[in-house]
Amino acid sequence: MSKPVTERPIPDNDACEPFRDLIFSRLDAPDEADAFSAGLERHLGACAGCRDYQIDLSRELAALRGLSMLPVPDGLSDRIMDRLMLEGAFAVEDGLPDEPSHERLEECLANVSEVSANNPPRLLSLEARRRASGRPLAWRWLAPATAAAAILIVTLGWSRFLLPVASPTLSYQPEAASYMDDAQELAYAPEDRILDPEWPGPEATARPADSSSYAPDDDPLRQWVGF
């Protein structure tokens, strides 16, 4: 527990004055003050009064900076606006508030344009915008990419991507479908159902195991096919 503060004398020494000014500068604006003044450090090491002064000022500043902000009374801004309205503020001369004179309107808008020209919008780099948004840059492309994919799917049709349906060629050409049926039936038909009477049969068309004795001109399959 610290000693009773009322017993502590308030130092009043002219020799300490320049050091107290340095202490004030150091505490008031630490970024701007010479925080490493060797002379001040030496003085603080030797002067208990200035050490107390520094501690007290730092406590005061902490308390002042820590003063909380009171909430504004409810409806205060409305009351101020109402009072201004009653006093005729926001009403433009020579007419009703909603119908000002043309000259007045032009003058005001010219003023706004001038102010806007002198205070251009701040242009941020992509990196700065990314930091401001708090999201990685790649995520920014997610929404446009999704939209583009959705448009592509709608344009080209769902069937290309999602629904495996029968070929439209077969669907709309019944003759072709019947030819396919015939071909399948023929491929799987027993030998006795082969309709071509000149078909030499599977044994005759089987290629001999010894390929050296194979004579293409005597091949019954080639003769049947005709080349």
Place this chain on the structure above:
Amino acid sequence: MTSPTSETSLSLRGGQPDDDARLVALSRCGDAKAFRRLMERYLPAVYNHLYRMTHNHDLSEDMTQQAFVNAYRRLDAFDGGRSFKPWILRIASNAMLSVLRKPSTRVSLDAWDEPDRAPEIAARTADDPEEQVERRLAGEAVMKALGALDDKYRQALLLRYQQDLSYEDVAAALELPVNTVRTRLRRGLEKLREVLINDGNLGDALL
């Protein structure tokens, strides 16, 4: 015909940064929405400064109203190249002085002995009960000590350390040279220290 209100409000919605200079320019054109936005931006600062100066809620509310009415009337005098906050705080200070100078206005000095609500609010934001008590005591002690100071010191200390204004902005708000502001701040802190020491609060409340 297009009204200035609707026309100029469009430029507010157009994605432009609504800095103070632009809001002032729009307010000068009669744009109520722009002035309301400007006012709501600085209302807490003005109200709190006036409350810290007077320690009286009703009086500070009246003065806040008067300050913004005066500010609207003098918008043409605002230099768009400078900060709006010291400008409106200077108008608030002038409004306060004019109210306090009226013979009909009586500010009880006992008001400074009444408990201040602000330290309670600050204390509620602390999680630790011990810290809550410390904050409340520190707030009460420093507010009571501020009440014992001369207005010129109290005003400088509050503008610098509560409103967080730069020396240049404090100088603009008080219409004083920067060196004078620095001197007032240092003297104000030393006088505050004397009061706190005499009250026995510097070692106990302001740890």
